[in-house]
Amino acid sequence: MQQIDPYILIMEASVIIILSFFFSEVAKRTNIPSVLMLIILGIVAKFGLDAAGLGNLNFFPILQILGIVGLIMIVLEAALELKLERDKYLSIGKALVVAALGLVASTWVAAIILQYFIDGMSSEVAWLYATPLSILSSAIIIPSVTGLKGAKREFHIYESTFSDILGIMLFYFLLSQTPVPVAPEEGLEVIEHHASGLAYLGNILVTIAASVVASYAIVLIFQNIKSHVKLFLLIAVLLLLYSLGKMAHLSSLIIILIFGLIIANMRLFFRGPLKKWLNYKKALHIYEDLHVVTVETAFVVRTFFFVIFGVTISLASLLSVDVAIVSLLIILSIYLIRFVLLRIFIGADLFPQLFVAPRGLITILLFYSIPQQLEVANFEPGILLFIIIGTSLIMTLAMVVDKKRTTSAIRKVASEPIGYERWKAPSLEDEVVTKEAKH
Template sequence: MEGVSAYYILIGAAIIIIVSYLFNLIAKKTNVPSVILLISSGYLAKELLGFNFNEADWFLPLELLGIVGLVLIVLEAALDLELKKENLKQIGSALLVSALSLFFNTFLLAIGIQYFIGNIDWLSAIIYAIPLAITSSAIVIPSVSGLPKEKKEFLIYESTLSDILGIMFFYLLLENINENGATMIGVNIISNIGGTLILSVLLSYAMIFAFQRIRSDVKLFLFFAVLILIYDIGKLFHLSSLLMILVFGVILENRKLFFFGPLKKYLIEENVSKVLVDFKLITKESSFVVRTFFFFVLGLSITLAGVFVPKILLLTAYFMVGVYGFRWGLFKVMFRKNYFPQFLIAPRGLISVLLFFAIPIEFRINDFELGILTLSIIVTSIVMAWALVHDRLGRMGRIKRVLPLLKVVKKVGLSREDEDKTSRQSDADE
């Protein structure tokens, strides 16, 4: 990158954002996820322009974009979660699916890593498996906008909860790895989650209190800065930082439920609702920009040489069969019918990359190829794209089949209406 003019970098950044916007339009029309197009364009740009990156070059940009993107994506999802009685059953189902899928996928892949890669202890295999076991909300949320409301909401809940549970599982395992006994680890995990929840609620009340009273025109990015600060400080103190972001977003969106009784007098609803509209818009816009650059940079980092390795292809095939087989069985038992395309929507993405490179040096596996990460992201995204396109075409076909019937019904209705008018006119003449 030495010797490259700042103007060229800005031109490139502007083109990437414009192209990403066009990809979003294409995604809405075709249901092909925009992230596949972004990753592909990043890879093509690297090949055409002759960029030569190694891991050290792109790890820091990916990590920074990943952290900011993670906070924004979870916040965006949390601000869309309405805690209503009719939603509780769906949230409970999403929590069960995300938890069962996470733990099953982790142990399934850990077994596969030990078998296909070889000479790996059980703990290291689990640590490597967790990032690949998480469904990426960064890919799911923008991709399912064309689905019916109930299916879309379920997938948003499931992917967001999968992110949160996966990150908590990953860091709690690393932070308690030297503890003696499962009981001690369990106590630490429960106390960590409990302490984080209490702190999250208190911070959320304090931030909403400040949120509604700051009169300055420049305040929305101030809150983003505070949220990033809270997230990073929480990580330094080994707290479940993502849970704090989720709690803040949920309390802000459902403030009337949390500001009850004597707390009501501390909520200035008019001020909050007025600012919240802009806050949601900026969150969505910022999430779009960060997500765009993250997946484009990920495309720049891809090397196909590490993908077409026999053991990587076999491990990926084994994992994909296990993941989708388990999801099919789980969805069939829980929902019995109408579970397509949901069971095929389980992409890997931002979280997988972010956690993959957060694995401590002492647990790094020299023989573990990055191709498994790349291939998992590509394959799961392609499967999701096929499912969404197939579902869209199926719904369009059903609409076309129903249209002639609707026309007949309409004609029958009109003819009956004409008969009624004629009858009324005859009665009037008489």
């Protein structure tokens, strides 16, 4: 293998981060998701690697690690944004219901489409493949909705966060229920045993209980640590707990979510006897610093993940007519289901919420998590890329139109200022004249 100069690698990594920052600034002004620009950067980098004779490098282990760390950071970032205040309970409830129903309905329809058009795909495997395609991408949505007004922005943050969590739980539940041939290449028909639905529910309850205990312990311990390097120590502890939970077959992402919710809403969770154990000022300082570190880390991890994903994808699959048909049908079903749900739970004002439904990091990560024994040879990876790009472009167009509409309304109001008249205080003579006129 050709030796790569470490200084060249450092320079390339630095340029990628600088370009990612530039893409983020462009995204704020144009509403074009920075993720799309990062994927395009990866595609361009692929041509450069091919020209340098490095096109056969195996990026999958790096992509998998970046995906896991990125997933943790994105969920933690989103959880730190969730303020469980009384006046937001209704909004949170609506977002949860829309996310859950949208996930299940979209997965069901996508599974039907995949099973119909792709040979050799059973109904169980079709559901497994359809689930990642039905999960909203908080990695794309959260940075993209900063320009929306408060209520709409909060709805998208809540909905995409819930979609991430519920989608991952649904995927691993389906994976635990799908029969997996142990050695299909040898013609064996031995099937691994899987946990029942009741056992999986018990797994979730155990995870929640362990997460609550661990989260309280982390907050109480770390508020008393005086070292200046405790934030990355805290992140290391969370990564360790996530990995241990995965090895114990627990729903580890719940650990990250619950910790984020507890530290972001300490006054709510530390009440009664627990209140005396909390040093709110110190814990708040940890929360504020952790929020900054999480945002920065998520930015870097997300940057390299999507660039490397762009390097690994094959553009040739996008030219397939079958890929286009399957992808367009799934995209159409996504927005039809979304329209019905938003119309019921949100009301008539559906723009641009209807079109804010991109797929992204979690979709990619879960596809890479499908066991090799369950992979369907006739499934084209281009479907994944087509849907990610398609839903992102649709969201981009909707956000651009909404921004123009808002800007136009502001300019119209500014061009028609409210008139005024000079007011004069009435004198005693004016009052006499007015009284005489009445008589």
